[in-house]
Amino acid sequence: MAKKQRSALSVTREENFPEWYQQVVKEADLAENSPVRGCMVIKPYGYALWDNIKIDFDAIIKDTGVENAYFPLLIPLSFMEKEAEHVEGFAKECAVVTHHRLEADTENGGLKPAGELSEPMIIRPTSETIIGHSFAKWVNSYRDLPMKINQWANVMRWEMRTRLFLRTSEFLWQEGHNVFATETEATDNAIEMMNTYNEFFEEYLAIPGIPGIKTEDERFPGAVETYTVEQFMQDGKALQSATSHDLGQNFSQSSGIKFQSKEGQEEFAWTTSWGLSTRVIGGLIMVHADDDGMVMPPRIAPYQVVIIPFTKKDIDEEALLDYCSSIKFMLSEFGIDAKIEDGEHSAPDKLWSTIKKGVPIRVEIGGRELEEDTVTFVRRDIGRDSKQTLPIQDFLEQLPETLFKMQDEMLEKAKKSLEQMGHEFDDVDDVRKFFADESNAGYVKVPTSMLDNPELDKIRSEFSVTPRCKPIADNGEKVILSRAY
Numbered sequence: 001m002a003k004k005q006r007s008a009l010s011v012t013r014e015e016n017f018p019e020w021y022q023q024v025v026k027e028a029d030l031a032e033n034s035p036v037r038g039c040m041v042i043k044p045y046g047y048a049l050w051d052n053i054k055i056d057f058d059a060i061i062k063d064t065g066v067e068n069a070y071f072p073l074l075i076p077l078s079f080m081e082k083e084a085e086h087v088e089g090f091a092k093e094c095a096v097v098t099h100h101r102l103e104a105d106t107e108n109g110g111l112k113p114a115g116e117l118s119e120p121m122i123i124r125p126t127s128e129t130i131i132g133h134s135f136a137k138w139v140n141s142y143r144d145l146p147m148k149i150n151q152w153a154n155v156m157r158w159e160m161r162t163r164l165f166l167r168t169s170e171f172l173w174q175e176g177h178n179v180f181a182t183e184t185e186a187t188d189n190a191i192e193m194m195n196t197y198n199e200f201f202e203e204y205l206a207i208p209g210i211p212g213i214k215t216e217d218e219r220f221p222g223a224v225e226t227y228t229v230e231q232f233m234q235d236g237k238a239l240q241s242a243t244s245h246d247l248g249q250n251f252s253q254s255s256g257i258k259f260q261s262k263e264g265q266e267e268f269a270w271t272t273s274w275g276l277s278t279r280v281i282g283g284l285i286m287v288h289a290d291d292d293g294m295v296m297p298p299r300i301a302p303y304q305v306v307i308i309p310f311t312k313k314d315i316d317e318e319a320l321l322d323y324c325s326s327i328k329f330m331l332s333e334f335g336i337d338a339k340i341e342d343g344e345h346s347a348p349d350k351l352w353s354t355i356k357k358g359v360p361i362r363v364e365i366g367g368r369e370l371e372e373d374t375v376t377f378v379r380r381d382i383g384r385d386s387k388q389t390l391p392i393q394d395f396l397e398q399l400p401e402t403l404f405k406m407q408d409e410m411l412e413k414a415k416k417s418l419e420q421m422g423h424e425f426d427d428v429d430d431v432r433k434f435f436a437d438e439s440n441a442g443y444v445k446v447p448t449s450m451l452d453n454p455e456l457d458k459i460r461s462e463f464s465v466t467p468r469c470k471p472i473a474d475n476g477e478k479v480i481l482s483r484a485y
Contacts, residue, residue: 089221132255212469236441
């Protein structure tokens with residue numbers, strides 16, 4: 001019997017997927033729970049990943065004419081009340097600020113809230129209402145349109161059951177808010193942003209998704225239509241990775257966003273909003289990571305290469321580190337980010353740390369490489385079997401192509417997995433059989449008309465299944481059902 005290779009994690013995906021996920025986050029040093037209930041501390045390596053997502057996506061949206069701005073964290077309760085459907089949808093998730101200072105509690109000791117606010121303030125769960133207040137001042141004429149604004153910010157939605165990155169009370173995101181003169185422009189923009197998200201996920205995160213339209217009961221509160229990109233994790237559950245909302249004139253009417261048309265008529269504007277959050281990092285983990293830990297797509301990784309010097313008593317350590325530094329410099333000349341693991345930890349610990357963090361390329365430098373002017377390297381997505389040694393110049397010339405190939409192959413692997421997860425049924429009994437069998441993973445596609453079948457409601461309740469979207473590719477005639485995060 002072949003000896004089982006050592007794994008970096010103590011539990012596999014097959015044994016316990018939720019625990020495996022938590023271990024990947026911990027061992028990759030991405031984040032940890034904070035002392036504030038339901039919130040997380042994003043550690044430097046995790047934040048470097050989020051930084052790359054921000055930088056790349058920010059450049060993409062700016063190419064479409066979007067400008068960045070910032071709006072207040074606190075939203076007056078009266079602003080939320082202007083949009084009844086919107087506030088109803090978020091009411092149970094809102095955190096409310098009612099006082100503006102602390103003072104000594106002479107009776108019980110410690111501190112207590114004091115200075116009650118004349119109006120309660122909501123910590124933003126999303127910013128349509130307060131941004132609408134500014135738009136009402138900024139938009140006066142058709143000449144002011146379209147107006148395209150985005151903010152990178154934090155939001156709070158009071159969650160009862162939390163999981164790092166996937167569902168936390170406070171999380172980071174971008175929220176775009178656009179204003180248009182016509183209904184057609186707004187609808188086209190909402191669809192455009194859905195497609196922009198999908199392309200970004202594929203090209204940068206190597207994650208395929210299913211673009212679609214949310215069903216009425218899953219629609220964003222106050223929206224006319226919600227467009228989504230649904231992704232599927234290795235355990236077969238769906239993750240709503242990004243949404244784009246056609247808000248019609250609902251928010252412009254409640255916020256007073258009006259403009260004078262070319263014909264001199266006063267009209268309400270048409271608005272959209274769209275966003276992605278740090279939960280995409282959770283999706284990145286659950287699509288690409290393996291039983292050794294994280295696997296980073298090269299295009300989004302905090303750094304593409306880690307260089308590990310293997311020192312021994314008979315090796316000139318200074319010469320070895322100088323060689324590693326020269327490799328790092330040469331990589332930078334090729335536009336490739338690299339890091340040298342030259343700390344006090346043992347070489348095996350450095351190796352396993354690199355594996356668990358999912359660094360795309362691991363370079364191992366020892367006495368032989370120093371003497372022969374070569375590089376030994378390993379692709380993280382393939383693992384141990386990909387190890388090879390090349391002359392330094394050959395390695396440098398081949399590496400860009402290797403990273404492109406790695407990115408493409410990770411996407412193709414994820415696409416194949418997504419394809420295998422899909423099942424199509426026309427009979428409600430087949431849907432029940434699928435979800436009743438716990439060995440089945442993935443999603444079911446059924447005719448949209450089946451949503452009116454009372455038996456489907458029973459299945460949804462019994463097996464915790466939700467309609468994820470009506471895929472754009474099916475022209476709204478089909479709907480996807482699955483378990484979800």
